[in-house]
Amino acid sequence: MTLRITVWNEFRHELEKANVKAVYPEGIHVVLATALREHLADAAIIRTATLDEPEQGLPDDLLATTDVLVWWAHKAHAVVPDTLAERVQKRVLEGMGFVALHSAHYSKPFMRLMGTGCGLKWRDAGELERLYVVNPGHPIADGLPEFFEIPHEEMYGECFDIPTPDELVMLSWFQGGNVFRSCCTWRRGKGRVVYFRPGHETFPTYYQPEVRRVLANSVRYAAPQSSSPYALGSPWESRSKSPIDAAGAGDLSLHETTDK
């Protein structure tokens, strides 16, 4: 199956700040897309989309034909309409993969999917980050060494206000002493969600080979797993059709067997 991947980027810092433009002259999305092409080649169709395009870059037809959505955002989370976040969430429940990068921890789609505050500690001192693989059998860790280092990064530290991940793949240690759950996965409905921490806009993190491999592995992992249908809310709808409500409390097993 050819994977249809959409890389979405807020694309504001690169246009407004010279020090970011120097690192990502064509935008972070272009570098992310190049990294994915490098690893996935003909196995994927990779498209990019940005916030200031019509319909925030994600019209219905694009979202409907996206198997995995990669999301980078930082300063303009509030500009993303709630309706778009809701559409993304719905697609994830239906089976689309969602890969949230770095400051996307505060993006509307990610927060909706998590249901928690998603806050964390941070410090932008350009310090060393060492990422330990704590789940070497996980597909996202495929091909990675025991640990790898990013020479200069923004620090994100615990406590990270997320639901306990279904799987923790990497744990970061920073020069300043903080630790962080850097690569986590969750299942929501039929979809898979990945959060991967590195990628502050002033550092060349997304050019680093280990990071590019994690991006590609994450996209492969988040790909839809099943083509069976998923009807939103259907379990609750079927309950409302049962005679329990009308009959009041009673023999639930009897009522359940009559609800066919």
Ligand code: ZN
């Ligand atoms: Zn940052």
